Amino acid sequence: MTAPSHHAYVPFVSVHNMMRLVLHVGIERVLVDLAAEIAADFLRWPAFDKTPRVASHSDVGVIELMPTSDGQTYGFKYVNGHPSNMKQGLQTVTAFGLLADVATGYPLLLSEMTILTALRTAATSAMAAKWLAPAGATTMALIGNGAQAEFQALAFKAICGVAQVRLYDIDPAATRKCAANLRGYGLGVVSCATAEEALLGAQIITTVTADKQYATILTDNMVGPGVHINGVGGDCPGKTELHRDILLRSAIFVEYPPQTRIEGEIQQLDADHPVTELWQVMAGQAPGRTDARQITLFDSVGFAIEDFSALRYVLGKLRDTGFCEQLDMIADPDDPRDLFGMLLRAA
Amino acid sequence: MTAPSHHAYVPFVSVHNMMRLVLHVGIERVLVDLAAEIAADFLRWPAFDKTPRVASHSDVGVIELMPTSDGQTYGFKYVNGHPSNMKQGLQTVTAFGLLADVATGYPLLLSEMTILTALRTAATSAMAAKWLAPAGATTMALIGNGAQAEFQALAFKAICGVAQVRLYDIDPAATRKCAANLRGYGLGVVSCATAEEALLGAQIITTVTADKQYATILTDNMVGPGVHINGVGGDCPGKTELHRDILLRSAIFVEYPPQTRIEGEIQQLDADHPVTELWQVMAGQAPGRTDARQITLFDSVGFAIEDFSALRYVLGKLRDTGFCEQLDMIADPDDPRDLFGMLLRAA
Incomplete structure (x- = not known):
């Protein structure tokens, strides 16, 4: 041959x-x-x-x-x-x-x-937060401490200047694993016993949980004004993490609307609920965050x-x-x- | 590690x-x-x-x-x-x-x-012909003698009992290549100078050419009653091989209509032109060939x-x-x- x-x-x-x-x-x-x-x-x-x-x-x-x-x-x-x-x-x-x-x-x-997907998802999350998070954000709540958590933490440190992450997972073993892995990177890491505790003082909230069901990782009363939410885990039909009322209070940014309306948090909303495409913000064609008390949500599902x-x-x-x-x-x-x-x- | x-x-x-x-x-x-x-x-x-x-x-x-x-x-x-x-x-x-x-x-x-695609395409073509070709068909015209031609010839020999193939390609070098490769398989091989010559005495006509354009490999007057046409090369939008008038005289069998209407020969016809799904013939849910003078066409595009x-x-x-x-x-x-x-x- x-x-x-x-x-x-x-x-x-x-x-x-x-x-x-x-x-x-x-x-x-x-x-x-x-x-x-x-x-x-x-x-x-x-x-x-x-x-x-x-x-x-x-x-x-x-x-x-x-x-x-x-x-x-x-x-x-x-x-x-x-x-x-x-x-x-x-x-x-x-x-x-x-x-x-x-x-x-x-x-x-x-x-x-x-x-590579864990890396690119984290890089995209942090890229979006550079445009959307409140100025001077240094503390991030990280809810869901599974396979993607450390990548998210390091991306927000390297790209957005996050200095402290507050970890919470329904399984304390996941939080221990995440905290141990993040040692030595110069990030302050606080392990929390509840989601509410993780949110204390956080200007950025990342949710990255894995259940394929309508979950409510964040309820409306947990989210104060001015934060940026990086919603990563709501990424297929029937899989969401945020209470609908949070969405109604937020300025929502997405990758590709036809896909996000099927898969993202906004599957909970009407099909014509206004959203902004992230690329348009980056290209100067649409506003990003417009004031310090606004809640911004990056409803990330991952795009090709x-x-x-x-x-x-x-x-x-x-x-x-x-x-x-x-x-x-x-x-x-x-x-x-x-x-x-x-x-x-x-x- | x-x-x-x-x-x-x-x-x-x-x-x-x-x-x-x-x-x-x-x-x-x-x-x-x-x-x-x-x-x-x-x-x-x-x-x-x-x-x-x-x-x-x-x-x-x-x-x-x-x-x-x-x-x-x-x-x-x-x-x-x-x-x-x-x-x-x-x-x-x-x-x-x-x-x-x-x-x-x-x-x-x-x-x-x-x-594997060349093999499965040929196997599918011959499987369809077992259901659709006229009884006792032993001669096949093979128009287009490129990469898939020999696989088609051997599949029709092994599965349908074809004993003679009549080759034609716009490029004689392709025909020479195909004829040489088919030596030693117990198939009668006749190299032809025109498509018309290749059709002489053929009960089965296979077209497997490669141009991405509306081509007319077969015109209406070339196709007599009772033949089975295995149309393989019309397989994407803008790529067809058969004159529309042939389609109008034929009983047309397809794999998956929503795909074939976009990609197959029938892209030349109205969207509601009747076609039969091959699997239904095989399952006894629809008739195949109904008489000896009928022209049957397997408008093959390849399905997942x-x-x-x-x-x-x-x-x-x-x-x-x-x-x-x-x-x-x-x-x-x-x-x-x-x-x-x-x-x-x-x-």
């Missing part, structure tokens, strides 16, 4: 190589870089093909495909959400993604995205462009680091019409 | 291993087996989640995602279609696919599908269930053959909430 041509190979970033890459660059540096990549792509938002993700729901979870394209590069992510996985020792969310060349359709990169930005960042880093393998994934006969002959010659 | 758990690994079938697998089983045997797998899934058609594929079009081609699920297993295929690729020495169509466990969202298999069947077949074969690698694709920390800790411990 002749060796495959270089067209046959797709760079693949395994979990092992993603961890090497992130540790090589530094976690906080990666978060800052990703926020910059995502911001650059949000500023050219109209250039992207956009579609709500393609979801396949079952009783226990969801499997989704999230494609986008800027006309030069195409990207998609495969991601699942299965809250009951944790009981079996499995991840609630796992993901992988791909970039391809629009001109030829050939893949450019295949990458794990379980870790964020994954696209993250994958492009990873692809760029491979040039320097070589932290990848080459997968023989594309059949590439010498004569492109001779796929069958390639098969015969493999005998 | 501790070694990843078995949950981290996804079996991956490279192009190399797909070729080993197909040659190990035998090409014709694979085609017969795939037709049986696809038929079994077509008979439980209502059990599947179905959606038209999610396409991202550009001036030069298309990139598509094709998901489906039977409630137990989820599958999707990534596939491109770029007719201009051939000029650069690249494949017009490349593909890969994935199966996942609906209960957990964890991937079960990642596989090349460029070769066929890829699902093919991927499951490959996964089943891995148990015996081991023709795969294990990819470290899923981050799987010991404590599923401790994704960040896994990253730290990798240092």
Whole structure:
């Protein structure tokens, strides 16, 4: 059998190589870089093909495909959400993604995205808070201390200048895990026994819990004026974290309204409830926070462009680091019409 | 760094291993087996989640995602279609696919599908012809002698008893390539200088050309009564092969009408032009061919269930053959909430 041509190979970033890459660059540096990549792509938002993700729901979870394209590069992510996985020792969310060349359709990169999704979600949250949180915010309540919590804490430190996080989880073991992991990063960490305690003095409230059901992590009386809420865990139909009354008091910012109205906190509101697209705030086309007593809510569900930005960042880093393998994934006969002959010659 | 758990690994079938697998089983045997797998899934058609594929079009081609699920297993295929690729020495169509466990969202298999798509398309074509072609058909015209042609010829031999194929391509070099590859399979092969010549005495006409434009590979006067047309190459918006008048004289059978009306030959017809779903013929719920002079047309565009069947077949074969690698694709920390800790411990 002749060796495959270089067209046959797709760079693949395994979990092992993603961890090497992130540790090589530094976690906080990666978060800052990703926020910059995502911001650059949000500023050219109209250039992207956009579609709500393609979801396949079952009783226990969801499997989704999230494609986008800027006309030069195409990207998609495969991601699942299965809250009951944790009981079996499995991840609630796992993901992988791909970039391809629009001109030829050939893949450019295949990458794990379980870790990368946690990083890009945190980077996006902190990017939004830079535009929406009250000036001088230094304390963040972090409600839900699961797989994504530490990434959120470090992104808000590195990107927004948060100096103290106040942790709460319905399971104290999760809070202990989170607090232990955050030691040594120069963040003040306070573990709290109730959500109310976690909110004390917090100008930013991040909710990142995992139940697939209508939950009420925050009730209306818990949220005072002037805070910024970063709602991360309300991200599929039937999965919300905030009481509807909070939404009615808030200025709501979203990624892509057609998707957020299906998946976000605002699935609790009328389909025409006014929301602002975050990219428009960043592009100077819409106001962000307009006064100090306003409650701002970033109703984050995660959008395909964020994954696209993250994958492009990873692809760029491979040039320097070589932290990848080459997968023989594309059949590439010498004569492109001779796929069958390639098969015969493999005998 | 501790070694990843078995949950981290996804079996991956490279192009190399797909070729080993197909040659190990035998090409014709694979085609017969795939037709049986696809038929079994077509008979439980209502059990599947179905959606038209999610396409991202550009001036030069298309990139598509094709998901489906039977409630137990989820599958999707990534596939491109770029007719201009051939000029650069690249494949017009490349593909890969994935199966996942609906209960957990964890991937079960990642596989090349460029070769597998050619196989499943041919198996589906021949399966349809078993139901629709005139009795005793032994001669097939094969118009378009590119990457998929030999797979079509062998599928019709192995599944439908076709004994002679009459080849025509606008490029004689493609016909020479196809005829040479088909030597030694016990098929009569006649190379023809025109499409009209290829049609002489053919009871089955397969069109499998690649141009992304409204083409007319067959005109109305070329098609006599009683033939079965297997239209494979009209498979995306703006890409058709048959003159509209042929369609108006034919009984038309399709995979999934919402997709075929966008992509198939019937994009030339009114949106309510009657068509029959192939699975209904196979399930005894609709008539197939009703008389010997009828023209039947299988307006094939390729549907996600066929890829699902093919991927499951490959996964089943891995148990015996081991023709795969294990990819470290899923981050799987010991404590599923401790994704960040896994990253730290990798240092």
